[in-house]
Amino acid sequence: MSVAFNGPLLFAGAGKMGGAILKGLLARGLDPSTVVVQDPAPPQAVMDLLAEHAIKTVPDAAAVDVTPAVILVAVKPQIMDDVLPVLARLAGPQTLIVSIAAGRRIANFEQYFADAAVVRAMPNTPAAILRGTTVAVPNAKVSDAQRAVADAMLSAVGDVIWLDDEDLLDAVTAVSGSGPAYVFYLAECLARAGEAAGLDAALAQQLARATVSGAGALLDASDLSAADLRRNVTSPGGTTAAALEVLSAPGDGLQKLMTEAVAAATQRGRDLAK
Numbered sequence: 001m002s003v004a005f006n007g008p009l010l011f012a013g014a015g016k017m018g019g020a021i022l023k024g025l026l027a028r029g030l031d032p033s034t035v036v037v038q039d040p041a042p043p044q045a046v047m048d049l050l051a052e053h054a055i056k057t058v059p060d061a062a063a064v065d066v067t068p069a070v071i072l073v074a075v076k077p078q079i080m081d082d083v084l085p086v087l088a089r090l091a092g093p094q095t096l097i098v099s100i101a102a103g104r105r106i107a108n109f110e111q112y113f114a115d116a117a118v119v120r121a122m123p124n125t126p127a128a129i130l131r132g133t134t135v136a137v138p139n140a141k142v143s144d145a146q147r148a149v150a151d152a153m154l155s156a157v158g159d160v161i162w163l164d165d166e167d168l169l170d171a172v173t174a175v176s177g178s179g180p181a182y183v184f185y186l187a188e189c190l191a192r193a194g195e196a197a198g199l200d201a202a203l204a205q206q207l208a209r210a211t212v213s214g215a216g217a218l219l220d221a222s223d224l225s226a227a228d229l230r231r232n233v234t235s236p237g238g239t240t241a242a243a244l245e246v247l248s249a250p251g252d253g254l255q256k257l258m259t260e261a262v263a264a265a266t267q268r269g270r271d272l273a274k
């Protein structure tokens with residue numbers, strides 16, 4: 001069934017994430033004539049998508065001449081206070097605001113969009129291949145119908161998990177929003193370690209990339225836990241055990257680093273709210 005909304009859909013910002021969500025919605029059959037994109041400089045891939053579907057695109061919100069049913073706010077958190085006052089002038093009483101910005105709290109949107117239904121959501125970049133994971137939180141004004149609208153929008157690029165506690169979103173951002181970067185960094189580190197062990201750079205990168213993506217696919221396809229899949233690789237007294245002794249060194253291994261990294265990302269999310 002193709003996805004549709006009860007009026008125009010405005011993308012405020014169509015970069016990596018806004019562009020991915022737009023692409024997912026178009027793949028689900030969204031009528032491109034119901035979309036308006038407001039972005040002064042979308043990336044080339046998004047510009048190609050906009051041109052391919054003849055989607056109305058304007059550089060600034062003052063040029064938008066429709067009352068949106070939904071505004072997807074997908075600009076960087078740091079410019080939010082410049083963007084929201086202009087967007088607020090476009091919103092009607094029924095307009096649903098969906099923000100995917102890190103850190104920016106629902107209360108921040110309520111300051112600009114009085115009495116508006118607001119959904120704060122945190123997707124991640126696997127949305128670009130329709131394998132995203134999004135966590136979404138509604139404010140008290142969001143009706144069941146509006147929640148279904150937000151769900152239809154966000155689930156066009158992957159799974160959606162709804163929570164009621166907005167306070168959890170900074171930790172969610174630190175785990176699943178930023179998490180793909182940690183996995184890509186793991187692939188980078190593994191490749192560099194392979195070079196240090198004597199492989200040439202191209203082979204080390206090929207092996208690291210294939211291993212991280214293959215292990216991710218196995219984790220996805222298997223009913224086993226990550227811990228069980230790890231144990232399946234690890235022969236007693238073997239090579240993997242030697243590596244894991246380093247990685248899981250008590251108080252000094254990957255767990256310590258990951259816990260500190262997620263705490264730092266969570267704190268940055270809180271700082272971005274200010």
Ligand SMILES: NC(=O)C1=CN([C@@H]2O[C@H](COP(=O)(O)OP(=O)(O)OC[C@H]3O[C@@H](n4cnc5c(N)ncnc54)[C@H](O)[C@@H]3O)[C@@H](O)[C@H]2O)C=CC1
Nearest residue numbers: 013014015016017039041042074075076077100101102123
């Ligand atoms: N990149 C990621 O992994 C994730 C990002 N997010 C959030 O999504 C939001 C967008 O991030 P990305 O797509 O990564 O950034 P991006 O830089 O790829 O996209 C931002 C877009 O906003 C546009 N823009 C700049 N000024 C504007 C204005 N005044 N009005 C309208 N559009 C304007 C830019 O031209 C750009 O196309 C951020 O708030 C970020 O926190 C959320 C989840 C994951």
Ligand SMILES: O=C(O)[C@@H]1CCC=N1
Nearest residue numbers: 101102173177178179
């Ligand atoms: O780094 C950031 O702030 C954004 C939010 C989650 C992923 N990227």
